[in-house]
Amino acid sequence: MNLPKYAFLTACCLSLTALPSLNGEEYLNGIKWEAPPIVDPGATNASPPSDAIVLFDGSNLSQWENGENWPVRDGIAFSGKGQIVSKESFGDCQLHVEWSAPTPAKGTGQDRGNSGIFMMGTYELQVLDSYENETYHDGQAGAIYKQTPPQVNAMRKPGEWNTYDIFWTAPRFAEDGSLESPAYITAIHNGVLIQNHFALKGDTPYHRPPAYNKHPEKGPIAIQDHGNPVRFRNIWIRETKPTVGTQEREPFLRDGDKETPIKE
Template sequence: MLKRLCLSVSAVAALSLVGAVNAAEYLNGIEWQEPAVVTPGKTDSDAPSDAVVLFDGKDLSLWNNGENWIVKDGVATTGKGRIQTKESFGDCQLHIEWAAPTPATGEGQGRGNNGVLIMDRYEVQILDSYENKTYFDGQAGAIYKQQPPAVNAMRPPGQWNTYDIFFTAPRFDDQGNLESAAYVTVLHNGVLIQNQFELLGDTPYSRPPQYKAHPPKAPLTLFEHGNAVRFRNIWIREFTPVKGKQVREPFIRNGNKETPIK
């Protein structure tokens, strides 16, 4: 009986300690804006309510030179020359679906070559890399000439591939000096292949990367390299973090007692 009583007292003490711990609350002293309400798409591929739908299967009217590509049965196929969005974007989330030509012809960089050029200068490579060898920082999902994908997540030619790209634009000061680099995260068919990669600059073919000051927003470009790459379901949403205002120093509240964090 005495043993049971001791156990009960110990249990009560433990519960009291848990209650005391839970009663203490850390407050950062920040007054936050209320996050906006966004309605997600019916699937992860569908555009959320705040996205700009750049290609919905009907036309390429939101793109410069879009009239020179082929739009049929909900699909846009590479035509003559690159296309570029009429609108400009900075920090963003980009969804794009693409398929390499069939039958597969050519090899290396000559097979299903295209590219997503963010801000018209930072390229995520599009290439038929299904059982097709090339230089690793030029295969599908590479940050061109800077970083290979962590893995090759390609589907066979003719099947649809999905890129979900999360991009942070570089920042420049008033004198055009780089303050912070560009960063990019890429999912290829739901597989993480680039994780917050810090770009070394732009992604040219014939020289080292470099940063040159440019506006905070710029167009999105799709290449044309003579391969009939197909595209569908392209949408983009600008990303703006919720802002907060520091209204007091951080503190711990425990009941009626407030302890500043120093």
């Protein structure tokens, strides 16, 4: 529809009056923030960021207890005898792990490409070949074992590489051993969100309900041996810390030189 010239100009003027004033009041929270550290994110999404601790770069498993019992060939670690446990301990963190189910696929249910990533050596995010392989849902790949299934099944075919990006908030305990706040996990499987800030009910045993028992603020990463030759590569971790700022004054509105405090 063609508008008359005067109608078009009127519409433009009305649109301009709807824009916020560039000289109006500005809200300021009164917090002086520390500058966020600069981190090189790496050449690709899988590359370790500059502040990451590399737990396995393809050369050896020297960063792990019992690493000598897991074969390393062509930059890949194969599940061997017994679990491996990181020599260093971590609390709140971001963990990146790449893994691949054995090929050709053998077995069914829980007896097919089974392993697990244990945060703080205690809380398991399941590793399993869940590609066209039925099992109980809170035991499939991406599940918090025996607590919740993943939101979706994002598995790649056996022999292809899967990626877990795990964002972990450690549980907090009071001095008397009581739980102050649970552990939380957000997990991304092959770029797909599968756990969204899930509050864990406790540890993840096979034979009893989950429970919290007081433990140190930091714990190791463990990778399970379940008798299946699951492959792993490119494992790195970042400790995460909250942003820091100082409340130097109450929040206020600024309009030119005029400042109006805001009572919260």
